[in-house]
Amino acid sequence: MMRERVRTVMRLAAAALLTAGAGAWALSVVVPPGCPAERQAVAADLAATLQEMTGTAVPVQTAATPPEGSAVLLGDEFAPAAVRSELTPERLGFDGYLIRSLDDDTLLLCGRREGGHMNAAYGWLRELGCRWFMPGPHAALIPRVAAPRLAGWDRFDRPAWVHRSLWYSALGRIKDEAPEDYRAATEELQQWLRRNRMATGVPVRFGHSFLRVLPAETYMATHPEYFAERDGKRVPDGQLCTTNEEVIRIFADAANAAFDEDPDLESFSLSPNDGYGWCHCPTCEALDPPAARGTEKDKADRVVTFVNAVARRVKEKHPDRWLAFYAYAGCVEPPTYADPDDNVLVVLAHYCFDDLRPIADPLSSANATFKGYVDAWGAVSEQMFLREYYGRYWALWPMWPAVAGDIQYLDERHFSGLNAELEYRSEGAEIGWYLTGELCWNPKQDAAALLDGYFAGLYGPAADDMRAYAEILREAAANPALRARGGMDEIPDLFPPERIARARAQLDLALPKAATAAQRFQVQRSIDAMEMIGAWYAMKAILDRQDGALDEAQQAALAKAQQAELAALERIRGYDLARYWSTQYKSAPLRSILEAAALVLGQTAIDPWDGLFRQDTFAHRAVSLAHMVRNEGLRWSGSVDDGYLYGSGATAAWYVRAATPITRASVEALTYDSNEPAGWMEWRLSFDRGTTWETVQRVDLNGWKRQTLDLTKQLAGRTDVVLGLAFAPGAGTRARLSNVAINIE
Numbered sequence: 246m247m248r249e250r251v252r253t254v255m256r257l258a259a260a261a262l263l264t265a266g267a268g269a270w271a272l273s274v275v276v277p278p279g280c281p282a283e284r285q286a287v288a289a290d291l292a293a294t295l296q297e298m299t300g301t302a303v304p305v306q307t308a309a310t311p312p313e314g315s316a317v318l319l320g321d322e323f324a325p326a327a328v329r330s331e332l333t334p335e336r337l338g339f340d341g342y343l344i345r346s347l348d349d350d351t352l353l354l355c356g357r358r359e360g361g362h363m364n365a366a367y368g369w370l371r372e373l374g375c376r377w378f379m380p381g382p383h384a385a386l387i388p389r390v391a392a393p394r395l396a397g398w399d400r401f402d403r404p405a406w407v408h409r410s411l412w413y414s415a416l417g418r419i420k421d422e423a424p425e426d427y428r429a430a431t432e433e434l435q436q437w438l439r440r441n442r443m444a445t446g447v448p449v450r451f452g453h454s455f456l457r458v459l460p461a462e463t464y465m466a467t468h469p470e471y472f473a474e475r476d477g478k479r480v481p482d483g484q485l486c487t488t489n490e491e492v493i494r495i496f497a498d499a500a501n502a503a504f505d506e507d508p509d510l511e512s513f514s515l516s517p518n519d520g521y522g523w524c525h526c527p528t529c530e531a532l533d534p535p536a537a538r539g540t541e542k543d544k545a546d547r548v549v550t551f552v553n554a555v556a557r558r559v560k561e562k563h564p565d566r567w568l569a570f571y572a573y574a575g576c577v578e579p580p581t582y583a584d585p586d587d588n589v590l591v592v593l594a595h596y597c598f599d600d601l602r603p604i605a606d607p608l609s610s611a612n613a614t615f616k617g618y619v620d621a622w623g624a625v626s627e628q629m630f631l632r633e634y635y636g637r638y639w640a641l642w643p644m645w646p647a648v649a650g651d652i653q654y655l656d657e658r659h660f661s662g663l664n665a666e667l668e669y670r671s672e673g674a675e676i677g678w679y680l681t682g683e684l685c686w687n688p689k690q691d692a693a694a695l696l697d698g699y700f701a702g703l704y705g706p707a708a709d710d711m712r713a714y715a716e717i718l719r720e721a722a723a724n725p726a727l728r729a730r731g732g733m734d735e736i737p738d739l740f741p742p743e744r745i746a747r748a749r750a751q752l753d754l755a756l757p758k759a760a761t762a763a764q765r766f767q768v769q770r771s772i773d774a775m776e777m778i779g780a781w782y783a784m785k786a787i788l789d790r791q792d793g794a795l796d797e798a799q800q801a802a803l804a805k806a807q808q809a810e811l812a813a814l815e816r817i818r819g820y821d822l823a824r825y826w827s828t829q830y831k832s833a834p835l836r837s838i839l840e841a842a843a844l845v846l847g848q849t850a851i852d853p854w855d856g857l858f859r860q861d862t863f864a865h866r867a868v869s870l871a872h873m874v875r876n877e878g879l880r881w882s883g884s885v886d887d888g889y890l891y892g893s894g895a896t897a898a899w900y901v902r903a904a905t906p907i908t909r910a911s912v913e914a915l916t917y918d919s920n921e922p923a924g925w926m927e928w929r930l931s932f933d934r935g936t937t938w939e940t941v942q943r944v945d946l947n948g949w950k951r952q953t954l955d956l957t958k959q960l961a962g963r964t965d966v967v968l969g970l971a972f973a974p975g976a977g978t979r980a981r982l983s984n985v986a987i988n989i990e
């Protein structure tokens with residue numbers, strides 16, 4: 246009370262000074278002493294944004310009580326006792342917030358913890374009209390105001406979805422090659438997530454955990470019965486025997502320990518290991534539907550039974566925490582009788598993609614299958630998250646209607662979390678990211694209105710032309726025969742060169758209408774994207790036709806497309822490292838085609854007998870085949886990003902030459918084979934440049950496996966060898982090879 250009166254007096258004095266022209270009302274952002282660095286960074290960003298809005302300097306002050314003048318107070322330390330008692334979990338959830346005017350000149354922004362304070366700052370700026378449409382420069386809408394209103398605010402807000410996570414996955418491949426670029430791109434994304442209230446969800450764990458909690462190295466020797474029974478034997482590299490009472494006890498103890506240690510931790514993971522390898526002991530099998538016994542599918546009943554058993558033990562000590570698991574691989578299909586307890590969280594992985602359309606769109610059979618999973622799991626589970634995969638093409642990913650439709654559909658079916666891998670950053674993807682942030686916070690929003698705001702805010706007077714451009718990129722959705730599952734081989738059907746050319750022409754109409762430097766930058770960003778993919782098509786058309794040397798006209802056309810490609814990439818690199826590296830990581834299709842063009846144009850040369858080989862030989866089509874010394878009958882599949890090799894009675898081979906005699910040698914590879922008779926392949930060596938071969942090892946394992954084959958014994962002391970891999974006659978795709986690395990010391 247006393248403080249209030251003093252402040253009023255001081256304010257009158259300040260007003261007097263103002264009329265005397267000696268100064269102006271100062272607006273400041275205030276943080277308490279000892280405030281964490283994370284909040285100081287938010288305060289600095291808040292102050293900088295207010296400064297941009299008002300054109301007046303806005304300092305950040307550190308003070309225990311509000312200073313004189315207009316102030317925005319960031320943190321619950323400033324909340325008077327009566328206000329503090331309103332900051333309840335019921336009102337704010339984990340990371341919701343309060344925007345409250347304490348008086349006409351003093352605004353309190355706070356949550357219950359740091360994440361809430363952060364969201365309060367950006368939530369208030371959002372109320373004032375600020376938007377950050379995508380990570381990176383020139384993507385913000387910051388309205389101009391004389392002075393932001395501090396009076397009359399009283400608003401609680403909290404997110405509908407408690408977990409909202411977007412993260413780069415495939416881009417992690419550049420960690421070794423360009424670590425600084427990787428860090429910069431990741432931080433740029435993080436900053437954008439903070440500004441869109443997506444960086445603060447509840448702490449959760451739901452990753453693959455069986456072997457993490459119960460490592461084979463620790464338990465296999467003494468307790469083989471904990472592990473999966475396969476062909477009558479307990480094995481260390483499968484799943485666990487989840488009906489074993491001790492296994493259930495160990496997981497319950499681990500969950501309790503994790504919850505004891507972290508009072509905020511919302512869920513502990515009981516997710517099976519990645520892949521298959523289920524236990525076939527009679528007790529586990531008895532829990533499966535009869536048709537699934539002895540197979541690797543339909544394990545949801547047994548997994549839910551296990552998770553429930555752990556959840557019941559944990560509930561005694563931690564009744565309000567969740568036990569989580571991935572409904573994924575062998576347990577993605579819903580249970581037939583098991584019903585997850587109310588403290589179980591089901592994290593459903595998105596299978597059966599058709600990104601062109603929302604999952605509720607009946608046009609797509611893939612979506613119909615996944616919608617069946619969603620509906621059935623949603624009918625029995627109290628809480629669910631979606632494990633998503635966004636941006637599955639390096640080239641283009643204009644899939645925002647699916648993103649928006651899915652979140653709204655899932656919201657009505659007990660979903661309250663979204664964890665999306667951003668495999669790449671590509672043209673069109675950012676619209677979906679923006680809608681994700683908005684709709685996971687409040688799924689009741691009108692997605693069409695959000696989209697209008699996106700285009701108007703980002704492009705101004707060029708908005709209509711940019712919408713027309715975006716619609717061209719989505720024309721494939723009108724063709725009911727097309728699906729977007731994420732394979733590279735779909736790109737020419739979804740985005741044919743003719744359509745790319747038309748989209749590029751549309752941008753020429755948009756550019757003159759852009760009114761500000763930021764709007765022109767955004768249109769130019771799309772022009773760069775179209776030039777990038779246009780030049781890729783041009784190079785591909787020439788290289789795909791090539792069955793010998795290029796004639797002069799073809800050479801000139803290839804060189805021209807190559808130069809256009811390099812120029813577009815150079816521009817992109819200047820403002821968007823994530824998009825640049827989405828095309829340039831080791832084994833990226835665009836990098837590969839540029840390397841192939843350089844080879845064909847004679848700018849680089851490869852002599853296979855010179856001992857050149859690539860670590861990622863199978864990842865590139867054109868270049869890796871050029872590196873092989875023998876590739877009879879091989880075929881390449883582009884249906885997964887890195888592709889794989891296969892063939893019938895075919896041999897792949899690499900020539901390896903070492904500068905000094907070899908002391909250690911190994912080859913690592915990802916192999917697939919089926920358990921059919923022709924599903925095998927053989928590693929072979931030739932010491933006479935491929936004339937005669939000796940077999941080292943046959944691969945006949947069933948399923949995808951990463952293997953390391955030690956070749957030290959065979960290669961020690963040598964400097965010269967051809968490593969071969971022969972596929973069985975009649976193998977076809979029953980045997981496949983990918984991700985080869987040859988290690989020589």
Ligand SMILES: [Zn+2]
Pocket residue numbers: 473474485486487488489524525526527528529530
């Ligand atoms: Zn078992």
